[in-house]
Amino acid sequence: MNSLFPVMVGGAVGAGARHLVGQAMLARFGPGFPWWTLSVNIVGSLAMGLLIGLLARSGTGGETTRLFVGVGMLGGFTTFSSFSMEFWLLFERGQSVQAGLYVVASVVGALLACGAGMILIRQLPA
Incomplete structure (x- = not known):
């Protein structure tokens, strides 16, 4: 039970932040492409x-x-279940090129962002 509390509280904070980012991105860019999920997955990976x-x-x-x-x-912030659903929605709407680009951008972007975060920390003085 001791480890459950920080996970639960952190999850609530992360999910709330994801919701706010999603609302802001949807208002800014509209529903045509899942920019909100792409951005939270890359930022979360960083x-x-x-x-x-x-x-x-x-x-x-x-x-x-x-x-x-x-x-x-x-x-709570990153959303790979949403990522999977949004891939299939793009694909089923006949937007297979966008769906493929979304997968590549999400996976490569997240991996590069995570690596960049690790490299950035290593560059700081101890």
Whole structure:
């Protein structure tokens, strides 16, 4: 039960942030392409890379932070289940090129962002 609380609170914060980003992106760009999911997955992956780098650097006291931020906040913020659904919606609407580009942009963008976060943290003085 001790580890559950930071995950639950972090998840609520992350899900709320995802909702706010989604609303803002939908209002700005409209419903034609799932920019909101793409952006939260890439930003969330960057944040995960930064978190991993910081926790690896500190070496101590990171379990509660990992649970709150990594499992809770970022788990609630990123949306790969939504990503999967949005891929199929694009595909079923006959937008197979957009669907394919969405997959490539999401996966490559998320991997690059996570790596960038780790590299950025390594560049900072200890």
